[in-house]
Structures are given as C-alpha cells and as structure tokens.
Amino acid sequence: MKKLQNLLKSDRPLVIPGVYDAIGAKIAQKVGFDAMFQTGYGTSATLLGMPDYGFIGATETIENARRICNSVSVPVIVDSDTGYGNALSVWKLVKELEAAGAAGIFLEDQKWPKRCGHMQGKEVTLQEEYTEKLGAAIDARESKDFIIVARTDARATEGLDAAIARGLQNKKTGADAIFIEAPRSMEEMEKIGKTIDAPLVANMIEGGATPMNSAQVLYEIGFKIILYPLSVLFANAFATTQILQELKRAGTTAKLAKNVVTFDQFNDLVELPKFRNLENRYKSQSKRKNFK
Numbered sequence: 087m088k089k090l091q092n093l094l095k096s097d098r099p100l101v102i103p104g105v106y107d108a109i110g111a112k113i114a115q116k117v118g119f120d121a122m123f124q125t126g127y128g129t130s131a132t133l134l135g136m137p138d139y140g141f142i143g144a145t146e147t148i149e150n151a152r153r154i155c156n157s158v159s160v161p162v163i164v165d166s167d168t169g170y171g172n173a174l175s176v177w178k179l180v181k182e183l184e185a186a187g188a189a190g191i192f193l194e195d196q197k198w199p200k201r202c203g204h205m206q207g208k209e210v211t212l213q214e215e216y217t218e219k220l221g222a223a224i225d226a227r228e229s230k231d232f233i234i235v236a237r238t239d240a241r242a243t244e245g246l247d248a249a250i251a252r253g254l255q256n257k258k259t260g261a262d263a264i265f266i267e268a269p270r271s272m273e274e275m276e277k278i279g280k281t282i283d284a285p286l287v288a289n290m291i292e293g294g295a296t297p298m299n300s301a302q303v304l305y306e307i308g309f310k311i312i313l314y315p316l317s318v319l320f321a322n323a324f325a326t327t328q329i330l331q332e333l334k335r336a337g338t339t340a341k342l343a344k345n346v347v348t349f350d351q352f353n354d355l356v357e358l359p360k361f362r363n364l365e366n367r368y369k370s371q372s373k374r375k376n377f378k
Contacts, residue, residue: 090161090189093120094263094285099305104315105367106132106150108157112219112355114156121189124154125315127202140199141236144170148182163190163235168200173222180226189231192265193223193239195252203267204294208239215253217259224260235287236261239268244366246274250281256286263311269296287311292320
C-alpha cells in the first residue's frame with residue numbers, strides 16, 4: 087500500500103474520490119486512484135437514507151470504514167465529522183479507525199449536530215476545544231503514516247481571515263493537512279494558498295459553495311488534496327433514478343442496456359474468478375486428503 091505521507095510529498099496533485107461502500111471503493115481502486123475518502127454524507131445517505139445532518143455516529147463510521155478498508159489495498163481517509171464527543175472520544179475513535187485499516191481522518195470544528203459543510207446554519211466550537219480534539223487525535227495514532235486533516239468551517243460563521251487563523255493554529259498543533267471548508271471564490275482560495283504553508287484540501291462539490299476547477303489549477307495555487315466527496319453518490323443517484331424510471335415506464339430496462347455493466351463485468355469487479363479458484367483449490371485439497 088502506498089503511504090499517504092509519501093503521496094502528500096509528491097510533486098503532483100492528489101485527486102481523491104469519495105466512496106461510501108465496498109463496491110464503490112473497489113471500482114475507484116480499479117480505475118487507478120491512489121487513495122480514497124469515506125464520505126460522511128455518503129455514509130449517512132446510503133445507510134440511513136438521511137442527509138449529512140448529524141445522524142450518524144462513531145459506530146456507523148467505524149463499521150463502514152472496516153468494510154471499505156477490507157475491500158481495497160489503497161489508503162482510505164475517513165470523514166470523522168467532529169469526533170462524536172470530546173477529546174477522549176476522538177482519541178478512542180482514532181484508535182478504532184486505525185485498527186480497522188484506515189489511513190487517516192478528517193476532523194472538523196463544527197458544533198454538534200454537524201451538517202454538510204456546504205449547507206446553511208453551521209456553527210463552530212471555540213478553537214481551544216478543537217485544539218484539544220486535534221491533539222488527542224495526534225496522540226492516539228500508532229503510526230505517523232496515519233494522517234490527520236484538520237478542517238475548519240469558520241469561513242461561514244466568522245469570515246475567511248478567522249478561518250485562515252484557525253488553519254494556521256491547526257498546523258501549529260500538528261495536523262498533517264489543512265482544510266478551510268467552503269471558500270466562495272477563486273480569490274479566497276488563492277489567499278488560503280498564499281497564507282498557509284501546508285498540504286491544503288480543495289473540496290469540489292458539484293453545486294456547492296466553492297467554485298469548481300481542475301486539479302492542476304488548484305495545485306498551482308497551493309492545494310495538494312483535490313477532494314471530490316460526492317461525485318460517485320450523485321452519479322449513482324442519477325443512474326438509479328434513470329433506470330428505475332425506465333423500468334416503471336416500460337416494464338423493462340432493455341432500452342438502457344448500454345448504460346449498465348454486464349453480468350460478467352460486474353462479476354469481475356467483485357473478483358468472482360478469485361473465489362472460484364479458491365473454491366477449486368479447497369476441493370482439490372479435500373480430495374487429496376480423502377485419497378490418503
């Protein structure tokens with residue numbers, strides 16, 4: 087497995103898609119991404135059918151991380167929301183996520199119940215409280231290869247300068263990467279890139295508050311991690327709607343046959359040939375033992 091710390095030091099942008107289940111993770115790995123992000127919104131939406139509004143907790147996050155991490159061999163960074171409690175809760179969460187196979191976390195400074203960073207009505211905690219949580223996360227990790235991304239949502243509540251000040255403090259505390267959520271223009275993003283000398287996160291959400299741009303452009307103004315957390319979720323919701331509408335209308339999906347993978351292609355995605363080989367191997371072993 088490639089180390090996230092090494093990926094952060096490379097001389098190119100690190101484009102990371104959001105995933106929320108094992109099959110999506112396997113597809114992202116097959117396509118060739120070097121790392122992926124377990125999205126909190128995707129977890130809430132697919133496990134509960136509910137928005138990113140503080141409905142999931144540590145249990146859902148850890149269990150989903152374990153399934154996703156077990157399905158792939160590239161680093162998985164986990165959206166850990168606010169840490170689901172105080173500094174001790176964060177300490178325990180990091181221990182459990184690292185044991186589950188996660189390669190890092192995003193930790194944010196919203197008050198609970200949190201909400202998606204591109205929604206209205208956010209509130210942030212005092213910086214002192216967040217610094218305690220961030221320090222606990224840093225102390226809890228067993229490996230320095232486990233990265234901790236410090237996210238602040240203060241742009242929406244206190245303004246850009248206050249958000250940058252929080253980002254600088256989070257870097258001083260020891261975060262591996264800094265995430266100023268939801269800047270509203272390229273000018274704001276350029277200011278973040280010029281002010282904070284650290285690996286920075288650009289969060290690209292289709293229809294969100296931050297203007298979309300290419301990974302290379304964002305990298306050139308100072309951003310290292312180019313995150314697309316909801317693209318897969320949105321695309322799957324669109325495709326599901328399309329094929330179900332066609333099935334309801336026509337009573338068949340034949341018209342959209344070219345829009346879906348084939349049965350054999352899907353079996354390859356979930357590695358059916360590997361399990362058939364294992365099955366045959368164990369049958370052969372059993373026959374040899376019975377023969378003896």
